[in-house]
Amino acid sequence: MEPLTCSVSDLAPLFGVTAANDTSSAARATYLCSRFSTISNSLSDTSYAVNNTYLPFSAYLVFAMQLGFAMLGAGSVRAKNTMNIMLTNVLDADAGALSYYLFGFAFAFCSPSNGFIGHHFFGLKSVPSPDIDYSFFLNQWAFAIAAAVSHWFWSGDGWASPTRPDNLLFGSGVIDFAGFGVVHMVGGMAGLWGALIEGPRIGRFDHMGRSVVLRGHSVSLVVLGHWNVIDVCNGLLGGFAAITSGCSVVEPWTAIVCGVDLTRHGGFAYVYHEEDDPSQKPTFMMRRVEPTNESTTPDYQNSPTTNI
Incomplete structure (x- = not known):
């Protein structure tokens, strides 16, 4: 924050005369300038305190996010x-x-x-x-x-x-203002490779490669409610991840374009590679991939690997 400054010559004309011709006007102007200086210093201290409080507070919020991830994963x-x-x-x-x-x-x-x-x-x-x-x-x-x-x-x-x-x-260098590449892309690629290396869970796909429903055991842990918050949250997170890189240098409407484009390509990759992630943390998915009717036949649901 730029400090507020003033001088006697700036304020003296407010009294109708110049400071050089009127001692009392100069004294009043000097007093006002001293008060401005005091206020400026106080505002600078406040600004410094707010900035340094904001950073730790942002860090504390991340630990609350850890709790959210734990609930999401445990319920999924x-x-x-x-x-x-x-x-x-x-x-x-x-x-x-x-x-x-x-x-x-x-x-x-x-x-x-x-x-x-x-x-x-x-x-x-x-x-x-x-x-x-x-x-x-x-x-x-x-x-x-x-x-x-x-x-x-x-x-x-x-x-x-x-x-x-x-x-x-x-x-020009690479502008990544809020972490699209540094945070989301790196984490997403690590999760993708982890899922590909580990392979799907036993019973996740049948011998024909069709998806088999493996329901999470606690919807309340995932959504803390009864409506389909997962779809909304995944869509929002996907949009956030898409725009975080250039949000400081692009127009607001481009956030919509980036979010839609990332969802389209991410959803295709998710289906094409038959990735298995129960919490669906690749957040470029706008909606979950719903299994076909053939994937819920009694033969598959009776498999011991699909039971809780």
Whole structure:
């Protein structure tokens, strides 16, 4: 926030005379300027406090999001897998916190670097510094995004960063304002490859490759209500992921175009590759892929692998 400034010569004409010709007017102008200076300093302090409160508060909200992911996953899978999902979310926060403290933050934001990955600030050494404070670390730690990838785009000297002093990629660098590529694309690709490597659950597809219904055991955990919130949330999340990269440099209407396009391509990929993700975390899906009538025949539903 720019400080408010004034001078005696600015205010003295308000009294109808110049400060040089009237001592009392000059004194009043000087007093008003001193009050403006006091107010300006107070506003600057308030602005600094609000900014530094906002960053930790954003980090705290992410932990509430962890709870939401745990509920989504636990309600989407069968009862026998609930503990696995809940434990995964707990360990995710614990392991991510320690790893990001020891070396993740250094990989992501140290400067100077080789352009690919950072190699300073391990264990937060030399933090806080004039450029990095603990509130910044806390905000980044809450997301614990892929350290090397975030260095490429968000560090001042990453090879694809738009803030590099020279040799900008494509002459402009890559603008990823809110994390489409750094967060959502990296996480989505990791989840996709994990699902492809692990393969579908036993009984998820029949011998003809048709989808078999494996119902989650608790709809209330997933939606906290009775209407179909999953479809709405997946659509919203898909739209958010699509526009996060360029939201700072494009018009609002392009968010609709990006969301529709990502949904179309993502939905096709989901069906074509027969990916099996019970919580459907690839959030480019606007609607769930509903199984055909043939997939719910008694032969398949009577399989012991489809029972809770």
